[in-house]
Every structure is written in structure tokens, then in C-alpha cells.
Amino acid sequence: MKIKVGVFFGGNSVEHEISVISALQAINAFDTDKYDVVPVYVTKDNNYYCGEFISKIEEYTDIKGLINKSQRVIFVKGNRKAEIYKFPFKTFSNKMYDYIDIAFPIVHGTNVEDGTFQGFLSYLGVPVAGCDVISSAVGMDKYVMKTVLKYNKIPVLDCIRINSFDYENNKKAVVDKIKESLSFPIIIKPVNLGSSVGIKIAKDIQSLENAIEYSFEFSKEIVAEHAIENLKEINCSVLGDYESAEASECEEPLSKDEILSYKDKYMSSSSNKGMASVKRKCPAEIDDNVREKIRLLAVDTFKVLRCNGVVRIDFMIDNESQEIYVNEINTIPGSLAFYLWKESGINYKDLLTKIIQLALKRQREQEEINYSYDTDILKGFSFGGSKGAKGSKGVKF
Template sequence: MKLRVAVLFGGKSTEHEISIISAIQAIRSINTDKYEVIPVYITKNNDFYVGESIDEIEEYTHIPELIKKSTQVIWVKDGDRVTLQRFNKKMFGNNVITEVDVAFPIVHGTNVEDGTLQGFLATLGLPVVGCDVLSSAVGMNKYVMKTVLKDNGIPVLDCKCYTWKDYEDVEALVAKIEKEFEYPVIIKPLNLGSSIGIKKANNREGLYEALDLGFEFSKKILVEPAITDLKEINCSVLGDYESAEASECEEPVNSDEILSFEDKYIGGAKGSAKGAKTGGSKGMASLKRKIPADITSEERDQVRKMAVDAFICLGCSGVSRIDFMMDTKTRKIYLNEINTIPGSLSFYLWEPLGMKYEHLLDNMIQLALKADRENHKVVYSFETNVLEGVKLGGGTKGSKM
């Protein structure tokens, strides 16, 4: 019997549309001789839908029409079984649409990639492909991520975190930043990806603009020095806390000083996501890039080792992409951020090493099953008589134990 894999995508995120592209790419490449794939679309209201057209990229140009001909579902845990059932139940007949054996979230951004969805799925007792709740949350929070990595000897740029409360007195905030940093600086939302809300400030006027943009997308922003002579290098990692391996390195070719959302997902992104099997695809796979990156063999080894070290340090699983920055004057390399569910799942970084997308996806699913087997060996409850004879006081007396 085939393993039933629910691929979840969409969600309440600024990267909703990119998630759709990434997921449908993957759905087209999963080995259907081995797995039964159940596409599950999450709307921007966090409603779940299944249907015959849910995995058709062309249908997402008219999402309201797609929703009308699809079926809204809820997740139901029944003992050891997890099923998708009709939200609007029929009075007669079976409301169970399918059982689910494994959840495979291919989602990007806040509210879905940050541990929120992973926690929900874990509560159901499902094996979940990719990072767990903690590593997802840490990976999404750029300040916490950098703090953990710095504490473990992985080089990152110094940074400061500021909140909406600081932004209430923007003049004082600008003065704080100018005291801490020299221009240019980078302002970025604390918990977003895809370069959304990121802006470089070369002077005070630019700083005001960058703060306005960053706080539009997040309650917290990160400020860090900008590397003037910058080369970006990305590397993917596959594995878990026990063992992980690095992909080939890439060097994105951006049209601006910062790799923008348009650079990543729009420029050159023509054609159908159905081409993912042959390598011609949309999403991050359409980005102009040099593979391998234009760096020395020693620098390549350094990047790949740092990527694996960071992946294991943060407790990641499945596939992540780690983005690095090189100061081309000093050749010093800094870890910029980790993407725990990268665009296109970074399949294009594994193909140069001979790993087909189908095999990458299979490895990710098998890692989720391994983690689930390990979780079943851990004791989470035990018999106790602690509740026997307990009496709770009322009113202002509180309780006694």
C-alpha cells in the first residue's frame, strides 16, 4: 500500500503565492509509484481545501473559482488515524475523504514556516517532513537565529533588534541606530523571507524610508551593517541532527544591491511549473545564478562546512538553504540566514551533484519517518496518582496540593 503524503501549501503569509509554485513543483516530482500525493491548499484565511484541480498551477489565477469547485476539509484525529473530512458534512454517507500518513508542508513565511503549522501537525501525531517546531521558529526569527549561531562560533554580522514601541519615536530610533552603526546599514523584518521589506540605507533619509518599509511588514526589525563589496553565496543542506550533507554552492545574480523579491521569483520566470521535472521551472529555480559559485575550492569547502554546522546546530531536518555573504575585499564569509523551507526546495542545487528532485523528496519523507520512529521511543506520560485526593479551594483561597 502506498504511503499517503499530504502536501500542504499556501497559508496566511506574504509568500503565499511562492509557496504554491514550490509545492506544485514538488507534487509534479514525487514518486507516485511509492507515494499517494494529497495536495492540500491553505487559503489566506487558513482554511484547508482539496480537489481535483488543487495541484494545477493555472487554476491559481482565479482562486475564488478554484475554491468553489474544491472541498473544504478539516483534520480529524481518531486514535492512531488522521483523516481529512468534509468541513460541511453530508447528512448521509461517508464524510472521510482520505487518511493521511505523512504531512509535507511546503510553505514559506510567517504563520506557516515559523513553527505554527508544524506545531498543529505535530499535535495530530503525524510525521512531518522538514524542521520541527523549535528549529522552524528559531530559523524564522533572524535575531534569535543569529544569537544561537554566534554562541556556537559561526560567524554572523552584529545586529540590533527594534520593535514597534521603538518606532513610536522614530527620531529617537534613528539616533540609536546612528550611534550603533555607520552607514550603510540594512533594515529587514525580523521574521520574513523572499527579501520582502528589506532595504539598504546609505544615509539618514534612506534610513527613515527603510524603517517605514520594514515596520510595514513586521512588528520587529533587524538592523545590521551592509557589506559594500558583497558577493552572495547560497548552499543547501539535507539531513537531520545526526548526519547532514551539503549541496553545490550557487551565486545569485541580482539586478540591485540587494537580491529582491523580483530577482528571486519574477525575472525570467516564464512557463509552467510542470517543467520542474526537467529542471525548467519557476520559483527560486528561475533565478539567474552561477552554479557553481565563483569562489575558490577552499572557500567552497568553508561555505559547505559552515552550512552543515549551522543546520545541525539549529536542529534542522529535511532540506534547508543557508545564505551567506562574502566581503570580497577581505574574503571573509558570514552566515546571513537560514531558510528552513527554501523556495523550490533548492532542488536545483542538488542536481549538479547527481541527485534528482524525485530522490531529494524521497529522502525528505524518509527523514520524517525516521524522526517519527524516534519520537515513539520517548516517554511523554506515565501513570501517577498525583490527582488522587486533590481538592481545589474556591474564591480567594486558591488551591492546596
């Protein structure tokens, strides 16, 4: 019997549309000898839809129409599978829609790539492909991620975290702190977004305030760091788990503007290929020793953050100093970075199979852990002062 893979995509994120592209690309690449794919579209208000139209890209120009002709569903934990039920329930109809053996989230951005959705899927009791709750959460928060990496001696640029409450209460103190700690130009980014949304470079105090206020439109917390002027960006994917992980070929994404923008990433061609259509040099034109250093740092970063499956780690090289920094990690990379693995001799079908095998391995390992601890603490337990507690020898609060 084939394994049923629920591919979840969409969700309440600014990268909703990119996720639709990434997921529909993947759905066409699974090994159909081994897997039956159940596509599950998650709307921006977190409802789930299945049906024959859900995997057709052309339907996403009219989402209301798509939803009207699709089946709304809910998920219920079953015995080693997650059962899918039609929702709302109708009295005399068949309520069961389908089931899945494994959940494969292909979602990008806040609320979905940050551990929230991974937690929800884990509660369904099925293996979940990719990073777990903690690695997803740490990977999504630019400040927390840098802090963890820095602690583990992985090179990152220093940054300052600012929350909107502090800024509104004392703008001057916040601006002074940034000025004292960082040199211009300074880049301001939302702490937990992706796809270059909400990012601006400030060259002076005036534009710094504009950049901060712009970024706060997208997140209550933002980070400031020095902006490298003579920058080369290199991306490298890593595939594996805590035991064994390997780095892909390196690419150099090419931007038209000061920063690699949303437009550069997804709208530079009309081919609807998401991250796979970015203008890039692959393999990147870098010296062999730089390439090897980046690939080693990529694997180190993956392991420090306890990742699983496929991720993409983005590096910045300062062309003046030749310093290499980890800029960020994408725990569910656009297009699952399949184009980098293709360059490394692994086709998309095998990449997806490997990600599923890693998720199954993790599930097996977790099943070996004992989650209960024998105790008689509840025996004779009472809340102090309440009826029946008098004379009890049990624990009192």
C-alpha cells in the same frame, strides 16, 4: 500499500504564491511507486481545500473559482494517520474524504514556515516532513537565529532588533542607538519575513528613518545591520538530520539591483519555476577552500539549529575583507532547493524520498520517548477554600 503524503501549500503569508509554485513542482516529482500524493491548498484565511483542480497551476489565476469547484476539508487525528473530512458536514453524504500517513508542508514565510503550521500538523499525530517547531521558529526569526548562531561561534553580522512600540515612543533614541552601533550603509529588514519583502538599504539618517518606517509596514519587529557594499552571495543547501547531514553544491544567485529582490528571485523568467528560475551561477565561482568553508559552515548551522530534511543556508562574502557570514536559513527553501541537489547528483524524486525517510525516522525516535510520568499528584487535589477541601490532605493552592 503506498504511503499517502499530504502536501500542504499556500497559507497566510506574503510568500503564498511562491509556495504554490514550490509545491506543485514537488507534487509532480514524488516517486509514484512509493507514494500517493494528496495535495492540500491552504487559503490565506487558513481553510483547506482538496480536489482534482488543486494541483493545476493554471487554476491559481482565479482562486475564488478554484475554491468554488474544490472540496473544503478538515483534518482529524486518526490511528497513525490523519483523516480528512468534507466540511461543512452534510447529513446524508459520505463525510470521509481521504486520509494521509505523513504531512509534507511546502509553505514559505510567517505563520506557516515559522513553526506555527508544524505544530498544528504534529498534533494530527502523523510524521511531519522537514524542520520541527523549534528549528522552524528559530530559523524564521532573523534576530533569534543570529543570536543562537553567534553563541555557537558561527559568523554572522551584528544586528539590532527594534520594535515599533519603542520606535514610536522615542524615535531619536532608536536612531541614535543604530547610528552608534552600526556604520552606514545600513540595511533594515522585517525580523520574520522572506523573499526580500520589506527590506531597504539606508545610506544616511533621512533614508534610515524611511527604511525603518517602510519595514514596519510588514512587521512589528525589524532588524538593522551594516550593509555590505561589495557583496557576493552564496547559497548552499543541507540535507539530513542531527546525526548525519550533507551539504549540496554552492550557487551564486545574481541580482540586478542593490539587493537580491523579490523580482530577481521569482520574476526573472516567465517559466513559473519559483526559486529554480533565479539567475544564478551554479556551481558558484569561488575558490575551493571558500567552497569547502561554506559547506562546513552550512552543516554546522544546520546542526546548531537542529534542522531536519532539506534547508538552504544563504551566505554573504564581503569581497573587501573576504569575511564569510551566514545571512539566513530557509527552513523550507524555495523549490526545496532541488536544483542544488540536481547539481550534486541527487534527482528531485530521490530528494523527496530522503526527506520523507528522515521524517519517518524522527517519528520512530519520538515514539521511543516516554511522555507520561507516573504521579499521584491529582489524588486528593483540591483548590483551597472551595467546598470539599476542608480536611483534605491533598495539595492546596
